[in-house]
Amino acid sequence: MFATLQCGRFQLSLKRPLVMGVVNVTPDSFFDGNVHFRVNQAIEHGLRLVQDGADILDIGGESTRPGAQVVAADEELRRLLPVIQGLLDAGVPLSVDTCKPEVMRQVLHAGADMINDIRGFSSDEAIQAVQDADCALCLMHMQGEPRTMQQTPCYDDVVAEVQAYLAAGAQRLRDAGIAANRIALDPGFGFGKTVAHNYTLLNQLPQVMGDAYPCMVGLSRKSMIGALTGRPASQRLGGSVAAALAAAVRGAHILRVHDVADTVDALTIWSAINDPTLTEGARA
Ligand code: 8Y7
Numbered sequence: 001m002f003a004t005l006q007c008g009r010f011q012l013s014l015k016r017p018l019v020m021g022v023v024n025v026t027p028d029s030f031f032d033g034n035v036h037f038r039v040n041q042a043i044e045h046g047l048r049l050v051q052d053g054a055d056i057l058d059i060g061g062e063s064t065r066p067g068a069q070v071v072a073a074d075e076e077l078r079r080l081l082p083v084i085q086g087l088l089d090a091g092v093p094l095s096v097d098t099c100k101p102e103v104m105r106q107v108l109h110a111g112a113d114m115i116n117d118i119r120g121f122s123s124d125e126a127i128q129a130v131q132d133a134d135c136a137l138c139l140m141h142m143q144g145e146p147r148t149m150q151q152t153p154c155y156d157d158v159v160a161e162v163q164a165y166l167a168a169g170a171q172r173l174r175d176a177g178i179a180a181n182r183i184a185l186d187p188g189f190g191f192g193k194t195v196a197h198n199y200t201l202l203n204q205l206p207q208v209m210g211d212a213y214p215c216m217v218g219l220s221r222k223s224m225i226g227a228l229t230g231r232p233a234s235q236r237l238g239g240s241v242a243a244a245l246a247a248a249v250r251g252a253h254i255l256r257v258h259d260v261a262d263t264v265d266a267l268t269i270w271s272a273i274n275d276p277t278l279t280e281g282a283r284a
Helices: 039-051 073-087 101-109 124-131 158-175 195-203 205-209 223-229 237-249 260-274
Strands: 004-007 010-013 018-024 056-060 094-097 114-117 136-140 183-186 216-218 254-257
Touching (some): 004 136, 039 073, 158 183, 158 205, 223 237, 237 254, 254 260
Parallel strands (some): 056 094, 114 136
């Protein structure tokens, strides 16, 4: 079992769920009302999320929404490096959402503390890029490729298959000499899954994740929320907070969210209900 995650400059305690705030540096960002494609906007947004209570920031320079365009490594780095530079002293670990080994190497050199790879470090080059660092790794499950993954998601047993993929992926990292306390796993909500697959995975989260590695989840504003509420991405706050809390109840350790302040509020109330001594010092 684990109590902490080795995350570059930080050792993160996992005793309570941590909130990871999303910082997009992409012109084709998923949430059109809040596009942080300009570097200064992204830095300001990241600082704001830290004020709002984010424990980690996840910086992304390539949109991974279904059907998004591929970005070349040098363009991705042009977006990422100045934002990493600008947020390095924000007081929280910086995660970078990338699949490219060359980008991994350069952002780690620039000070990033964590690599979040939606392709699950499936290439030897990706493993080699992170092997000798002390960064945390998030290994996520995806079926298919971002461009086409939502066309015909198909599983015999989604819980067993995602569980087996994550276990095998973690073992590949361990076989490459990567310490267990650097690894987090993520079932990859929305990545090659129908609405029913997503809700089954969330319902069965402890069975999917096992207890060998910390669990990260990203549910924020996703189409699985909109599919049931009928709301566009800009109006999925209530559904997203409910989903984040449900994941926390089921043992998720890191919640990747856009709406940090609201998620932190929900977790604060939930924590006090679980442990009323946390109310000591609060005024009536
Ligand atoms: C996830 C993610 C996205 C997720 C992890 C979006 C980069 C799509 N989703 N990384 N990234 N888990 N680990 O809607 O669920 O935010 S992008």
